[in-house]
Amino acid sequence: MTTRRSKRQPIEVSPEKCAGCLICQLRCSLRFFGMPDPQRARIKVARAVGRVGSDISFTEECDNCGICAAFCPYDTLSKPSKGANGDGSD
């Protein structure tokens, strides 16, 4: 099965910049479920213990749509600039 995810570049993460606001989770779940539901978001965020920032990972369901990156206020997440196919084409 090819997923939409496989057509897009993964989100780039700078986990040390994460402030823990969870806006990525709120917006991700809002997109998929129509209401904010952090536990069901396709991006997982947990405040790191003993170091700055958070532990961030994406679930299998994540299709790299980039809504988390679009809303992240702390420059933690970004969509790669090379285009969806990694070679400048979409």
Added chain:
Amino acid sequence: MEATKGRAGAILHVDLTSGLSESQPLDDEMARGFIGGFGLNHKLALDLIQPGLDPFSPDNPVILGAGALGGTIAPSSSKILATTKLPAPRAVGTVVGGSFGEALKYSGFDHVVVRGRSAGPAYLLLEDGTATVMTAEDLWGKDIYETTDILKSRHGPAASVIAIGPAGENLVRFAFCLVNKFSTLGRGGLGAVMGSKNLKAVVARGTRPIDVVHRRRFLRTANDVLDALCGLPYRDEWLKVGSSIAGLRARRGEDPDDPYSYARYLDNYWKGAMACPSCPVGCKFAVQLKGGRYAGELATMSMPLSGQRFWGPRFNVNDMEQAIENMLYCDKQGLDAKTASTIVDLAIQLYEDGVITEEATHGMPLRRDYETLVVLLEQISKREGIGDLLAEGYEAMIARYGSDVADRVALVKGMEAANEPRELFNGMAFSQITNPRGSYGVAGNNPTYLRGRSSDELRRYLRRLHVAEEAIERIVPGPDSLNLARLTKHTEDWFSAQSCLGICVRQPVMQCYNVENAAELYSAATGFETSPEELLKLGEKAWTALKLVNAREGFTREHDKFPELFFQPLERQGRQLPLTDYYGKPIARDDVERMIDDYYEERGWDVRTGLPTSTRLADLGLR
């Protein structure tokens, strides 16, 4: 089970004595009547707090409440509010902290009422509509950081934690809590109330989302607010220094040798910004000290830069690291640094003047230095040596030392008046006098925070609050003329409305929320169409409800007393600052009495008693 839109839909009642809990539906009438958060907490207080309780009585409830917007995508809406009879003022008050509000909603509850006393150390676990009283035997005695880390590793990183430290366990009267290790909660002694219940922590985690009635409307306005917050021109600075930003601006071109320079803080200790859930303008910080007790450890602090004010030069400490270290100690132990630093300063003064002797200190000299602070703070938290008396607060110190203490400290309802009117008689400096919860100025914070606002600016502010023109005329009658007391009433009502919604009142958030978008978000979330004026009136109702609870406790105008100390000039760096109004005109006792008259009149309360009239209560729907 389909969630009620716009709220979790349940009020939980927990009895720690029996370990049993029961959920009560939060019906439309109560929700419409009090919104949530501040307002609904006060409705519950009116119904459930018997007058005359000792704050440490098992019958004194701790009422937790999320704001009505908690758990939604409304920015900066995760505030938690806790209402109880507080030990320091012996008044019923509502304390506010950042984060946890959204987690409470996701766990299935809008409010939780905790009563009774657990037989042994316990914590309350709230998960998806259930409540369990868990043993905290292994947590008792641990500091707040360690406690929170253990609870998060036990219940998962999504668990939200309010915890007390040893100071709360030992019933230090000014003990408080930390929420998720980084937000303070409980000035006035909430930590001690929880300690008296053997309640070490409250943990919330859940998977119950909060939906809103009108999704598109809600999204549109939430997006507007988010854009405004992310677009604030000073946002980058804010993420480094938070609410100390006014000081940062005042220091452009600061001296690089200043031990408390911002450059020193940023280069050495600031490691990153931290935020409450839903907030794009985080005001908390990852901080790492290089030396001292916490060398190398990552701390998560609300106010590292307040270390200077509380533990710095006044104690001859000219090392930023030592000042932050004592701030961090207070955070971990759960000690309110405002009170702790004032009481420690008093103790040292009394020692310097021979009133406190080495007999009282068990042989320890009280010097005005870092080492003494370290020892005294530990003694307070553990109630050892003279710390046992200091932990009892001002009331006990005045009982022991009389006017030697009473004449040296400005107290309102038993708490130090931390906003100094002689530096600037602004909204906070006035509001701390009449706030029903005891001395607390934040509810009165408005543009008068800064000196020299023009009449035009103040009128614009009042118009943004939809204050009627005839009221504006009596509040700002002319150039360089301001009725600060009347202004404060309107500021408090807006604070109250925001606190019903669970919206933060830090400066950037206050700049991006207004009565229109707040009313719109509330209407869209709940389906209860509410105009800005109606929202503010509900804010006024919530504030008045708290006053009513305290009227039953016996508080009257007599207790809204302006400290005598403020009528003496303040000595500041060789200068004498007399008491003046906001614009610098000297004022005396009868001017202040007139201010207090005006405040009650603006509120429609009885000027003689300082209490809401039955007409006003009926108008607000409180009778």
